[in-house]
Amino acid sequence: MSSTLPLDLEVLHRDITAWFAAAGRDLPWRRPECSPWGVMVSEFMLQQTPVVRVLPVWEQWMQRWPEPADLVSEPSGEAVRAWGRLGYPRRALRLAEAARRITEYHDGQVPSTYADLLALPGVGSYTAAAIACFAFGIPETVVDTNIRRVHARLVSGRALPEPSYTAAEARLAAELMPPAGHDGGELGCAWNAAVMELGALVCTARSPRCGECPVAAACAWVAAGKPEPHYTPKGQAWAGTDRQVRGAMMAILRASDAPVEAARLLDVAPPEAASVPPGASPAPAAAVEEALHRLRALPAAAAQRRRCLEGLISDGLASETSHGITLPH
Numbered sequence: 035m036s037s038t039l040p041l042d043l044e045v046l047h048r049d050i051t052a053w054f055a056a057a058g059r060d061l062p063w064r065r066p067e068c069s070p071w072g073v074m075v076s077e078f079m080l081q082q083t084p085v086v087r088v089l090p091v092w093e094q095w096m097q098r099w100p101e102p103a104d105l106v107s108e109p110s111g112e113a114v115r116a117w118g119r120l121g122y123p124r125r126a127l128r129l130a131e132a133a134r135r136i137t138e139y140h141d142g143q144v145p146s147t148y149a150d151l152l153a154l155p156g157v158g159s160y161t162a163a164a165i166a167c168f169a170f171g172i173p174e175t176v177v178d179t180n181i182r183r184v185h186a187r188l189v190s191g192r193a194l195p196e197p198s199y200t201a202a203e204a205r206l207a208a209e210l211m212p213p214a215g216h217d218g219g220e221l222g223c224a225w226n227a228a229v230m231e232l233g234a235l236v237c238t239a240r241s242p243r244c245g246e247c248p249v250a251a252a253c254a255w256v257a258a259g260k261p262e263p264h265y266t267p268k269g270q271a272w273a274g275t276d277r278q279v280r281g282a283m284m285a286i287l288r289a290s291d292a293p294v295e296a297a298r299l300l301d302v303a304p305p306e307a308a309s310v311p312p313g314a315s316p317a318p319a320a321a322v323e324e325a326l327h328r329l330r331a332l333p334a335a336a337a338q339r340r341r342c343l344e345g346l347i348s349d350g351l352a353s354e355t356s357h358g359i360t361l362p363h
Contacts, residue, residue: 043210047221049248050232050248053228054231062093063075069101069169070170073169074144074165075095075129077164078156079091081161088120102136103142106130106133109362110362111353113129118288124349125156127351127362146170146172147166147172148163162174167222171220175208175211177203180231181229182195183195184229184237188249190254192255193255193263194239194264194267211226232248280345280351282328283342283343283352284346284352286299286322292357292358292360293360294358295359296354298326299339299343
């Protein structure tokens with residue numbers, strides 16, 4: 035493969051994939067016995083969510099719904115309930131919708147091609163490429179935030195990638211991919227996983243451990259003296275936002291097996307229920323009261339609470355019945 039990059043790509047591929055083989059985490063969705071469905075579930079859960087939070091939820095999910103048809107057999111609200119506190123619960127609804135599409139149009143088996151994957155609900159270009167690569171060994175070019183950061187430092191000499199994904203970054207990622215050869219794309223898939231892991235464990239955003247990097251000697255950012263980022267990243271606010279209030283309401287609905295009166299979700303009175311001690315395993319009723327207590331403790335006005343509840347209903351994350359508010363049916 036010819037390249038205009040100031041790097042020996044063959045050495046780069048060898049060193050990073052060798053590091054990954056020795057230092058990569060043993061994650062269940064990376065094991066040979068993991069099904070394509072297991073890989074797909076992990077990719078949905080890992081969007082904007084750390085591995086440590088995903089692991090227990092993924093394991094419980096796969097025990098309960100080892101195949102797409104198993105998930106389809108239950109109400110979509112159960113997917114939202116099982117999603118727990120991973121955040122962005124619409125991902126659970128999209129995953130349930132994708133499972134239904136897989137069951138109806140793909141004989142219950144996750145499709146292997148990029149085009150078929152991209153046609154599934156909740157699957158964008160990154161997720162389609164990642165599933166094709168990690169579940170089926172098809173060397174699509176996979177680019178997530180960790181990979182973008184490694185590319186920016188290693189090749190471009192910048193501390194961080196651009197705020198949003200650019201065409202130039204896409205071209206760079208494609209040029210860095212190992213060429214398809216006699217191995218059937220095995221090296222390309224290993225490269226994707228290895229660079230992603232390097233960004234997650236070593237070439238991190240805030241405290242990169244360059245002394246542990248297998249290619250630090252070739253890194254343009256290190257050679258430039260590790261310059262500061264060319265822009266200031268904006269953190270995502272949480273306290274006081276609609277996301278926080280919606281999350282607190284969802285916690286109540288997940289904890290309750292029965293409909294919850296809308297008035298209880300909209301109640302702005304000072305909390306009266308006692309908190310459940312840390313480490314305790316509250317009974318279902320106590321768990322609902324604890325979740326209500328946390329919602330009431332938020333400094334959210336009545337208008338914000340109503341807006342958030344209406345948003346959950348319009349997004350399909352909650353259903354309004356004559357008996358109250360529940361998870362979707």
